Amino acid sequence: MVSRLGYQCAYCGLRVRLEGDPRHPGHGVVEELTKSGEPMTLPGLEVLHRFCASALRAGSGGDTMLRRAWLGWVTDRFEASRPRRHFGIRHYSRLGLHPARMRAPRLFRKHWQVRKMRCAALASHYYANAR
Amino acid sequence: MVVRLIIGWLITIVGLGFAGVRIRWLVRLVQSGQPTTGRTADIGARVWAQVTEVFGQRKLLKWSIPGLAHFFTFWAFVILLTVYLEAYGSLFQSGFAIWWGIGSWPPLGFLQDAIATLTFCSLIVFAVIRIRQNPARIERKSRFFGSHLGGAWLVLLLIFLVILTMFLFRGSSAALGTFPYKSGAWVSIGMGHALSGIGTAGLEVLETVALLAHLAVAFGFLILVLHSKHLHIFLAPLNVTTKRLPDALGPLLPMESDGKPIDFEDPGEDDTFGRGTIADFTWKGMLDFETCTECGRCQSQCPAWNTGKPLSPKLLIMDLRDQLTSEAPYLLNGKEDHEFTALVGKKEDGGVIDPDVLWACTSCGACVEQCPVDIEHVDHIMDMRRHQVLIESEFPTELGTLFKNLENKGNPWGQNNSERMDWAKDLGFEVPVLDGEIPEDVEYLFWIGCAGAFDDNARKTVRATAELLHIAGVNFAVLGKNETCTGDPARRSGNEFLFQMQAQETAENLNALFEGREPVQRRIVTTCPHCLNTLGREYPQLGGNYTVTHHTQLLNALVRDGKLTPVAPADAASVTYHDPCYLGRHNKVYTPPRELAGATGARLTEMPRHADRSLCCGAGGARMWMEEKIGKRINVERVDEALATEASTVVTGCPFCKVMISDGLTQRQSEDKGAGVDVRDVSQLLLEAVHRSQPAESTAEQG
Numbered sequence: 001m002v003s004r005l006g007y008q009c010a011y012c013g014l015r016v017r018l019e020g021d022p023r024h025p026g027h028g029v030v031e032e033l034t035k036s037g038e039p040m041t042l043p044g045l046e047v048l049h050r051f052c053a054s055a056l057r058a059g060s061g062g063d064t065m066l067r068r069a070w071l072g073w074v075t076d077r078f079e080a081s082r083p084r085r086h087f088g089i090r091h092y093s094r095l096g097l098h099p100a101r102m103r104a105p106r107l108f109r110k111h112w113q114v115r116k117m118r119c120a121a122l123a124s125h126y127y128a129n130a131r
Numbered sequence: 132m133v134v135r136l137i138i139g140w141l142i143t144i145v146g147l148g149f150a151g152v153r154i155r156w157l158v159r160l161v162q163s164g165q166p167t168t169g170r171t172a173d174i175g176a177r178v179w180a181q182v183t184e185v186f187g188q189r190k191l192l193k194w195s196i197p198g199l200a201h202f203f204t205f206w207a208f209v210i211l212l213t214v215y216l217e218a219y220g221s222l223f224q225s226g227f228a229i230w231w232g233i234g235s236w237p238p239l240g241f242l243q244d245a246i247a248t249l250t251f252c253s254l255i256v257f258a259v260i261r262i263r264q265n266p267a268r269i270e271r272k273s274r275f276f277g278s279h280l281g282g283a284w285l286v287l288l289l290i291f292l293v294i295l296t297m298f299l300f301r302g303s304s305a306a307l308g309t310f311p312y313k314s315g316a317w318v319s320i321g322m323g324h325a326l327s328g329i330g331t332a333g334l335e336v337l338e339t340v341a342l343l344a345h346l347a348v349a350f351g352f353l354i355l356v357l358h359s360k361h362l363h364i365f366l367a368p369l370n371v372t373t374k375r376l377p378d379a380l381g382p383l384l385p386m387e388s389d390g391k392p393i394d395f396e397d398p399g400e401d402d403t404f405g406r407g408t409i410a411d412f413t414w415k416g417m418l419d420f421e422t423c424t425e426c427g428r429c430q431s432q433c434p435a436w437n438t439g440k441p442l443s444p445k446l447l448i449m450d451l452r453d454q455l456t457s458e459a460p461y462l463l464n465g466k467e468d469h470e471f472t473a474l475v476g477k478k479e480d481g482g483v484i485d486p487d488v489l490w491a492c493t494s495c496g497a498c499v500e501q502c503p504v505d506i507e508h509v510d511h512i513m514d515m516r517r518h519q520v521l522i523e524s525e526f527p528t529e530l531g532t533l534f535k536n537l538e539n540k541g542n543p544w545g546q547n548n549s550e551r552m553d554w555a556k557d558l559g560f561e562v563p564v565l566d567g568e569i570p571e572d573v574e575y576l577f578w579i580g581c582a583g584a585f586d587d588n589a590r591k592t593v594r595a596t597a598e599l600l601h602i603a604g605v606n607f608a609v610l611g612k613n614e615t616c617t618g619d620p621a622r623r624s625g626n627e628f629l630f631q632m633q634a635q636e637t638a639e640n641l642n643a644l645f646e647g648r649e650p651v652q653r654r655i656v657t658t659c660p661h662c663l664n665t666l667g668r669e670y671p672q673l674g675g676n677y678t679v680t681h682h683t684q685l686l687n688a689l690v691r692d693g694k695l696t697p698v699a700p701a702d703a704a705s706v707t708y709h710d711p712c713y714l715g716r717h718n719k720v721y722t723p724p725r726e727l728a729g730a731t732g733a734r735l736t737e738m739p740r741h742a743d744r745s746l747c748c749g750a751g752g753a754r755m756w757m758e759e760k761i762g763k764r765i766n767v768e769r770v771d772e773a774l775a776t777e778a779s780t781v782v783t784g785c786p787f788c789k790v791m792i793s794d795g796l797t798q799r800q801s802e803d804k805g806a807g808v809d810v811r812d813v814s815q816l817l818l819e820a821v822h823r824s825q826p827a828e829s830t831a832e833q834g
């Protein structure tokens with residue numbers, strides 16, 4: 001059905017996970033969003049992804065697509081590092097890209113946009129049927 | 132004889148040499164484009180396109196006078212090849228005739244002379260058109276505004292010289308008695324009589340000079356053609372053969388890089404996203420640019436150009452061609468080290484296509500419809516928009532709001548999904564809302580669309596249609612608040628990524644809904660031509676196959692089957708019908724809405740621009756969501772045209788057209804024009820007519 005069952009994250013609009021590893025960046029947490037200043041959220045208790053809650057506290061901003069891209073990136077990192085039981089979300093704002101390590105700095109912008117789409121697509125799919 | 136043989140061959144060798152160099156350059160240039168797929172499949176249809184469009188000149192003949200003139204000129208090129216064969220033969224042997232008796236067969240002589248004469252008349256027509264359409268005098272109103280004018284006149288002159296030298300050559304040989312046709316070739320033979328006063332020696336010189344001049348003009352013409360817009364003589368057949376089938380309207384193509392569709396979940400970081408530089412275009416794009424004849428048919432139909440905006444599809448293609456030429460050296464050798472110029476940007480910043488040009492397009496498809504050589508303007512414009520949005524993040528600020536609304540709320544208005552069923556309030560009967568699989572007895576999914584759900588004006592259309600379906604006993608159901616935007620506004624504004632996100636989700640959900648039904652049984656009816664186009668013709672790209680019908684098509688069938696009985700009023704109202712671009716040109720639905728309007732007893736007066744030449748309302752191509760700051764507003768232009776028909780009602784079949792035309796009409800009415808005129812959907816007219824036969828069941832508000 002064309003329905004949006006489950007809880008949507010107040011920050012990125014994707015569904016949250018309520019089952020499985022609670023350390024998962026997409027796991028649902030409940031936060032009080034009185035000071036967020038976000039037009040899309042009303043003051044009060046909101047459900048967010050664990051990662052989105054921290055990004056919101058850090059004042060990362062960004063449009064919805066970028067928020068989803070960040071979530072997609074950290075989810076991907078989390079899944080990749082799971083066997084090693086180690087997980088860090090440093091550099092999430094750059095989606096893991098380093099201008100200095102690029103063939104040509106002018107490519108950064110393009111690669112960043114492409115990475116953003118890739119990560120956002122990944123997050124949208126990953127969380128489409130989350131429960 | 133020997134001298135003329137030597138000179139004849141010299142001309143040929145030099146001419147062919149120059150032509151060969153140029154042809155090789157052009158072939159390599161077009162081959163430097165990116166690969167693309169699906170351009171050779173379905174040979175049968177391609178051969179048919181060749182027969183109708185090249186040999187039959189179908190698209191040119193849409194404009195009768197210039198079309199006919201071009202028809203004769205085209206066929207002259209084909210038929211007069213036999214004269215060139217005779218000319219070459221005459222280099223070797225005086226009085227040469229094509230073998231097997233063909234070369235003395237009077238009907239061929241007649242045909243050669245007749246087509247040459249008709250072409251001569253065509254040249255006069257072309258000259259008159261060019262003088263009347265002189266851009267120096269009528270400026271933007273001329274379809275030749277911005278075209279290369281000098282070259283065009285030169286070509287007319289050369290064609291004239293081809294005909295003149297041909298008749299001099301044939302006339303002098305007729306006078307000398309060496310002309311192979313004894314009858315049939317009436318102009319040549321007549322010319323022979325006229326020249327017979329010159330003595331034999333004089334005639335021999337004249338014949339040789341005319342023959343050599345005839346060959347020289349041909350090669351001069353060939354070289355000019357290869358360096359000018361007249362390249363279309365050779366490229367048009369190629370371009371028509373490799374066009375999008377059936378045409379470059381309707382669905383947009385999926386985004387491709389290196390000839391393969393882009394997978395947004397796993398794109399290559401070096402993939403090409405849309406077209407940011409000339410090097411990003413496919414070979415078909417490059418072939419398009421080189422094929423443009425600068426005829427300006429597209430420009431003359433473009434709503435943006437006709438309302439004073441800087442966009443002209445012709446100038447856009449010409450600018451891209453100039454850019455292709457200027458960066459050709461790098462495309463041909465050394466793509467790697469060269470940084471290609473970013474296409475979209477202001478002239479002063481070195482841009483090729485001004486952002487105001489790129490974003491003015493309503494994707495109405497009038498240019499594609501008219502182009503005689505099948506150039507795919509809309510695809511190129513959308514590809515450049517895709518690059519601007521996805522990679523450069525540069526787009527009109529209003530689109531930022533649109534994207535946010537689509538991402539957060541799933542509709543362009545930014546309304547809450549919970550309001551999606553508000554249109555059905557107080558309808559007088561229950562509209563079934565689906566939750567889960569569609570029950571077997573439900574025939575149609577009624578797709579409401581975002582406009583139908585959230586726009587007050589469009590709600591009336593949806594209500595009228597629902598009521599008509601109810602009266603006709605059609606078993607339909609809706610998705611209610613589970614419906615989301617199909618993705619059309621995202622796609623037309625270049626945000627292919629967002630479109631993919633939205634469309635994939637909707638297609639997956641629709642597939643689940645119709646689980647177990649064959650595509651022909653997956654019936655959807657909608658009042659929105661944009662939803663019709665996206666669901667019906669773009670979703671197959673994502674694995675969603677449904678049979679999508681426009682409400683005017685379904686209602687028309689119901690009237691024909693006697694399930695709805697409209698009753699004409701005592702005094703027939705006069706109406707004019709505005710063709711929505713996405714219903715008409717993009718999906719070829721022209722008659723059902725007109726028949727429906729007729730069935731209600733209304734008198735239909737057509738606007739000058741209607742059916743496949745209809746003028747856009749200004750909302751397509753996501754222009755609905757952008758401000759229109761330059762020139763006259765397109766919707767006002769359209770309203771002026773509608774008011775000139777003196778119809779009391781403007782009917783249409785698209786919620787966006789309805790909004791735009793209503794807005795335009797409101798503006799004119801505030802200026803005391805068009806008092807008493809209103810704008811309705813065809814379904815509203817029909818409902819009113821049906822109510823006349825059963826007044827008791829009336830519930831839907833009329834407006």
Ligand code: SF4
Pocket residue numbers: 429432433434435436442443444491492493494495496497498499508509
């Ligand atoms: S699609 Fe319409 S608005 Fe766009 S360039 Fe073509 S004619 Fe003009």
Ligand code: SF4
Pocket residue numbers: 422423424425426427428429430444445448498501502503504505506
């Ligand atoms: S794009 Fe087509 S219609 Fe427009 S000027 Fe060129 S050939 Fe003519």
Ligand SMILES: [Zn+2]
Pocket residue numbers: 009010011012013014048049052071
């Ligand atoms: Zn989130």
